[in-house]
Amino acid sequence: MxxxxxxxxxxxxxxxxxxxxxxxxxxxxxxxxxxxxxxxxxxxxxxxxxxxxxxxxxxxxxxxxxxxxxxxxxxxxxxxxxxxxxxxxxxxxxxxxxxxxxxxxxxxxxxxxxxxxxxxxxxxxxxxxxxxxxxxxxxxxxxxxxxxGGSTGGGSGLSRAQTTIGGLVYGYGAKGEHVTRVGRALVAKGFGKHYSEGPGPSWTDSDTANYRDFQVSLGYRGSDADGVPGPASLARLLGATPGKPALAPFPGAAWFRGEPRSPLITAMGRRLVAEGCGRYADGPGPKWTDADKRSYAAWQRKRGFGGSDADGWPGKATWDALKVPAV
Missing domain, CATH: 3.90.1720 (endopeptidase fold (from Nostoc punctiforme))
Structure with missing residues (x-):
């Protein structure tokens, strides 16, 4: 520290x-x-x-x-x-x-x-x-x-730290669909041996141990291989290439209703503008506003949704279709 x-x-x-x-x-x-x-x-x-x-x-x-x-x-x-x-x-x-x-x-x-x-x-x-x-x-x-005892899991030697990447929390205790996505990506790459069940939406010591194995495979050593994602290793895990950047996983509907402030909101807004759905007088910026909600509603309508399904609150299907880059 x-x-x-x-x-x-x-x-x-x-x-x-x-x-x-x-x-x-x-x-x-x-x-x-x-x-x-x-x-x-x-x-x-x-x-x-x-x-x-x-x-x-x-x-x-x-x-x-x-x-x-x-x-x-x-x-x-x-x-x-x-x-x-x-x-x-x-x-x-x-x-x-x-x-x-x-x-x-x-x-x-x-x-x-x-x-x-x-x-x-x-x-x-x-x-x-x-x-x-x-x-x-x-x-x-x-x-x-x-x-x-606060940053390591007792005698396990596994980090209990958390980090925030693109507005999403990773590491021990983090929760959400993005955690499941990381676990599935680890299993797909052959780094799932520490799961007795799962992966699931809650980050556990098993996720940390598997992610540490993945970091070691990339050449990380010592404290750099602590099992806590960093932007570079996470992009490698989720399939980023020079011509195809990693996409931001859906952070969950509740996250947006908390009026977040994050670079992820700016990235989303830029994608909405690129799709012709921007309804911004100024921006987009990192703070979720009514302009973001109006813009997202326009994107939902463009995708064929109507009524209460085009209320401006992001859902997983429209989020994945928007292809927001990881930040």
Whole structure:
């Protein structure tokens, strides 16, 4: 976790909070401190222990619910996730990762994204990623990830991390038709020996073990062969070629009703425009809007659907026919 964070020290954002962390998370052009923490966790195989968040108060509640919350003046350990409240209120405004142990009430050393290198700039919406040493004055508290047991499955040695690719979650505990599709692709390529039954729509240790075998077959070694999909290996598994890119699996009807924000929505919108079904005044963009729904309804009508079957909510049949590229 700390190595992943250290690799970003000195990283500078682009205009309007344009960052690799925001693009990865699917919420670019927004304050990105917690997206950076989530990114470092994913990069280091610790997403299951650290969590996957863009909104600091939700991340705090996650640690509280797991019994992993410590008060502002507690003793601090390397790898703790520190949350700040600049106005002293109950809601977290900013977050970073602790890089050194310190005693109760002592200053803390951190790496933080979306902050400033000194005290003259914005502390919670700065221009980059920096090492900082801070007093406890603005600390709200600390989340303490269970790194040894939170990112690996007990004695199995299998990663319990998750990652998000094209708006879809992969890795232990992920659910959806896209998980079944990965499992079937693994079996088709001869990497299904760890299934006692399935594959199915819930990602289990069996999926991780089979995916690890597939990664090894591609030449990945060590932590790169952890059984958690990455964009490159996933594209190889799902049949992408230079002339035929991998297609995005249907993320499920419920996903769209949650008004998602993801590069997958932009890719879908571009395909709708290419099919002559775009109903956008501006866009398409990563946030699901009524314009996306109107455009998708036009695509459904083009495919011969009518009435309630052309309501603008994507279904698997029309999604597969649209051939949205994986992002």
């Amino acid at each position: 700390l190595s992943a964070a250290a690799a970003d020290v000195g990283y500078k954002e682009g205009r309007n909070n344009d960052t690799k962390h925001g693009r990865w998370y699917g919420l670019n052009f927004n304050p990105w401190c917690d997206m950076a923490v989530s990114y470092w966790a994913q990069q280091s195989g610790n997403a299951g222990a650290v969590g996957h968040f863009a909104y600091c108060p939700s991340h705090v509640n996650w640690f509280r619910a797991r019994g992993q919350w410590h008060g502002r003046n507690a003793a601090v350990k390397r790898g703790d996730i520190v949350f700040y409240s600049w106005d002293g209120g109950p809601l977290a405004d900013h977050v970073g990762v602790v890089t050194a142990d310190s005693g109760p009430g002592q200053n803390i050393a951190t790496i933080e994204g979306n902050t400033s290198s000194g005290n003259s700039g914005s502390q919670g919406n700065g221009d980059g990623c920096y090492r900082r040493v801070r007093s406890r004055a603005s600390v709200l508290g600390f989340g303490r990830p269970t790194y040894s």
